[in-house]
Amino acid sequence: SQQGEEDPQALSIQEGENATMNCSYKTSINNLQWYRQNSGRGLVHLILIRSNEREKHSGRLRVTLDTSKKSSSLLITASRAADTASYFCATYTGANSKLTFGKGITLSVRP
Amino acid sequence: DVKVTQSSRYLVKRTGEKVFLECVQDMDHENMFWYRQDPGLGLRLIYFSYDVKMKEKGDIPEGYSVSREKKERFSLILESASTNQTSMYLCASSFRLAGVSYNEQFFGPGTRLTVL
Numbered sequence: 001s002q003q004g005e006e007d008p009q010a011l012s013i014q015e016g017e018n019a020t021m022n023c024s025y026k027t028s029i030n031n032l033q034w035y036r037q038n039s040g041r042g043l044v045h046l047i048l049i050r051s052n053e054r055e056k057h058s059g060r061l062r063v064t065l066d067t068s069k070k071s072s073s074l075l076i077t078a079s080r081a082a083d084t085a086s087y088f089c090a091t092y093t094g095a096n097s098k099l100t101f102g103k104g105i106t107l108s109v110r111p
Numbered sequence: 112d113v114k115v116t117q118s119s120r121y122l123v124k125r126t127g128e129k130v131f132l133e134c135v136q137d138m139d140h141e142n143m144f145w146y147r148q149d150p151g152l153g154l155r156l157i158y159f160s161y162d163v164k165m166k167e168k169g170d171i172p173e174g175y176s177v178s179r180e181k182k183e184r185f186s187l188i189l190e191s192a193s194t195n196q197t198s199m200y201l202c203a204s205s206f207r208l209a210g211v212s213y214n215e216q217f218f219g220p221g222t223r224l225t226v227l
Binding site for chain 2: 033035040041042043044045048088090098099100101102103104
């Protein structure tokens with residue numbers, strides 16, 4: 001069952017621009033996480049935001065969480081060609097240690 | 112750094128063969144997971160384990176089994192491989208504290224399995 005749904009499915013921007021990706025989910029969560037996957041590789045954890053947090057920063061990443069709307073956004077500022085990857089949101093409900101992943105967003109950053 | 116390794120990056124097998132995918136993590140994590148990733152479907156959980164010899168079915172366990180004899184090693188077994196099991200397989204691990212898992216999952220590089 002798909003808990004997180006990312007939007008848009010694909011995003012193409014110019015280097016230096018900001019990239020905003022959204023994730024919506026259906027049930028109450030304990031935390032929400034964002035991951036990056038470079039082509040053909042495993043996923044790398046980027047940032048985790050807990051249900052009692054509204055915003056979190058890590059370097060050029062900013063994540064917001066709106067539990068009333070059941071949505072999150074990931075902002076990458078001043079994007080670089082190296083940010084080209086797929087990005088996944090994943091939700092943790094606190095049950096059985098499981099994360100439920102969305103289908104991912106493909107971000108292309110043009111040099 | 113946490114390291115999760117998978118036995119093969121690429122694997123080609125024939126229909127009906129028994130296939131073993133091995134995953135090893137070096138951070139003493141309690142939880143280990145097997146996912147498959149297919150275009151347009153994202154990551155889907157096959158099985159997971161939160162302790163040695165323990166296993167739980169994920170969302171798509173049919174056609175797969177797992178083994179966890181040691182804490183650091185989690186194996187995925189395809190008893191009789193079929194073409195619809197052609198996919199990217201990802202292993203992950205995570206830490207468990209006081210019986211609760213909050214933390215991020217650490218992923219291996221993936222095994223791209225092709226079943227002919």
